[in-house]
Amino acid sequence: MMSCAPKSTAVLVLGLVVAWSVAQSAHAQSGSPMLHEYIAPQAAEDVKLESTNPSGQLPAAVRTPSGTITPPDTTTTPEPRRIYHEGSDRTPGFKPDRDTRRPEVEHYDDPFSPTLTPFKRMHAYDAVRPDYTLVVRDTQYRPITIGGTPRDGDDRFFGDMVVQLRAGDRVRIPSVGPGARLLELVSSPRTEVTVWRDGADNWFVYGDQSARVRLISHLAIAREAFASEFADVTxxxxxxxxxxxxxxxxxxxxxxxxxxxxxxxxxxxxxxxxxxxxxxxxxxxx
Structure with missing residues (x-):
């Protein structure tokens, strides 16, 4: 009686060779091998590794009480919702009136992430004149240092705003609250600017030339500035x-x-x- 095992083995080997040849042919027809594969960013991983964004000037992600946030895309030029252009001398004070009717609802622009609506700080006053006009007691400008690191108990924010610089003048910009610190600042197009505050902690940006620039900032502020109880002091x-x-x-x-x-x-x-x-x-x- 003859055995058919050798014939079966030959058929199996031949099948494997044909399958390998077909696979190689398909690979050759598909083009060159893949050298790089896109991997979507992972915010949690970026926080853990302290990664930076593509510009290398901002953290790639920040963990906040509101969740993990990422900075605005510095490679794009989005249409601005608002252009900040108010000069430092435009608002000498605020005089309240006796009209106690509900005001008209106005469009509210919030350039910060996480959102601060409706608590962004645009005009702050710390003194009252005899006629009840609210004013800034100390109008001297002091430079805001850019840099530093977050502290325990801080909240962190990214800001994204368009400013119309006025050569030789300071332009008022919003901040996230009293005592806020400016950790990083990126301008697009790249422009030399400085940031200043007055005695009531209003913020201003200064440039030597008139230009429209996009300012992207990384800010920190003590969390107790938003949600703390009023201290029981004497x-x-x-x-x-x-x-x-x-x-x-x-x-x-x-x-x-x-x-x-x-x-x-x-x-x-x-x-x-x-x-x-x-x-x-x-x-x-x-």
């Missing part, structure tokens, strides 16, 4: 403030009597909380 531990006009003192005494607040029997925290509650109880007039 009156003596608070900084002294200049003597207020007599008319202001008389007006305050009337309000203090009406809502029953007293410096002698209440702490600063209790007084502030009661005044805030009183203010929030107001309703728009018809």
């Amino acid at each position: 009156w003596g531990s608070l900084p002294r403030v200049p003597v207020q006009p007599a008319a202001h003192s008389r007006a305050f005494r009337r309000v203090a009597k009406a809502i029953d607040i007293s410096r002698t029997t209440m702490s600063p925290r209790d007084v502030v909380l009661k005044m805030v509650s009183y203010f929030r109880s107001f309703a728009p007039s018809k």
